[in-house]
Amino acid sequence: MYRKKQSTEDYLESILEAQKKHGSIRAVDLARFMNFSKTSVSIALKKLKEAGYVITDPKSGVIALTGEGLSLAEKTLEKHKLLTKIFIYLGIDPVEAEESACKIEHLLSDDAYA
Structure with missing residues (x-):
């Protein structure tokens, strides 16, 4: 449970920091920011979406934190x-x-x- 919480919080914190630094971000930007593979970020984003913490614009791929995620x-x-x-x-x-x-x-x- 701790690892899941840690991973979730690390990703959300990184999304927030990347958005503050770069404005809107996509999965590829987050992967670069965190120095993670695009595959790892895609898997994590899927889990964050399922948990209701993020949404992704289907056309642009821009990631946004939900109220709960923020x-x-x-x-x-x-x-x-x-x-x-x-x-x-x-x-x-x-x-x-x-x-x-x-x-x-x-x-x-x-x-x-x-």
Whole structure:
């Protein structure tokens, strides 16, 4: 269950970050952004669509987060940024702080974060 949650949150967070950086994105753009294969991204997007987190425009292929997907992506990104800041404050190297935050953000419940 943890791996599924982690993967879902990582993809949603990446979609949000890629959209902020590049505007509208398609699967190929997301694959490049995440440095994943197009096949892996296509499989993940199918699962995210089935879960109701994203929609894809059938003509252009542009990916959009649903309200639920956006909410989860924003929460995950907030946790990530907060944890990174805390780790840096504690004297951890910024690169290591970023990597550790990415791992730990998925373990925090909404209640623990609130």
